[in-house]
Amino acid sequence: MRTGNEPVTARSPLRLRFWLSLWGLIWSAAGAAAFSLAARPGWAAACAAVAVIAAVDLVVVIRHIRQGPHYQPGRDVPPYEPPSR
Template sequence: MRDERTERTDEGGRPVPRARSGAVGRRFPRTGTEPVTARSPLRLRLLLAGVFLPLLLAGCVLFGVRATDAGPDDSPGRGPLIFLSAVCAFLALTALLDLVVVRRRLRRERGTGH
């Protein structure tokens, strides 16, 4: 019986490269216990992105307004507030993109969209 973890070789004894999926390829051989196509919980992602998108947008606006009103002696200063506003904006953009991707995947699963 042949061990599945051994490298395959051609007639000359040189190792044959494994099949690559995408640009990266597989790092470890499949054991047979994991699913062939992994699926993420799309409805949970939709719920989390839908809840956090408005919260992150509100945080972005609130930190931005507070940064504009911050004086030179205020704590926290203008710099950290602008940083927090930018972080909230980045996370809100990520949540928005996740909403778009999840809705497109759900539509494709249902067969009602492209």
């Protein structure tokens, strides 16, 4: 529901989420490789699972960034009425 008092300069945190996903992907992939070399298959599998989740999140974030900005009503559009109870 739009209340009409949203910040004019509000931005999406997609770029931050992109960098955090990339950071998580790098570290979890390195952890999976290190644990597999150290013969710790359980920890390697856990790190690999986190790497897969980070990779999927990275793909979703990149897709959302490439979609571009979506329609946002301007100041001339009045706020929606709150739902009546």
